[in-house]
Amino acid sequence: MSARVRWLLVIPASLLAWLAVLLIGIVAHGYAEKALCPPDDLVSGFCDNATAQAKLEVLFFAIAALSAIAVVGASVAMAPTNKSAVAWTAVAIGSLVAFMLAGVSVVWLSAVVAGTLAAVAATVYPLRPNPSINTDAAR
Secondary structure (H helix, E strand, C coil): CCHHHHHHHHHHHHHHHHHHHHHHHHHHHHHHHHHHCCHHHEECCEECCHHHHHHHHHHHHHHHHHHHHHHHHHHHHHCCCCHHHHHHHHHHHHHHHHHHHHCCCHHHHHHHHHHHHHHHHHHHCCCCCCCCCCHHHHC
């Protein structure tokens, strides 16, 4: 795959990674809610148990963090060059999107911290470029 095509696929790969984690998170939340909530507290598909709700919130924070890691990872994996810049750009854009979706909250903070850690990891431990890709054509 040429470098130009890979650059064009960075944003779709990021969106697909976010969507995949979102869908997995929705399914996991549904199963967790049924498993954690006592049957008497499950009213019209909603758990009315404070302890179960607290555990479900932790799952929600974990899903937000995993989505940030997946977006940064997909962006870095798809980009043919400049992987550190791509990682930090994904964190910046992802932080803005998370703010628009959740505002300043624990969900936003978990996504920003996880995305930042993923970008640091991508910067410190960069993926090796694929020698079969002609990166000179992208410049």
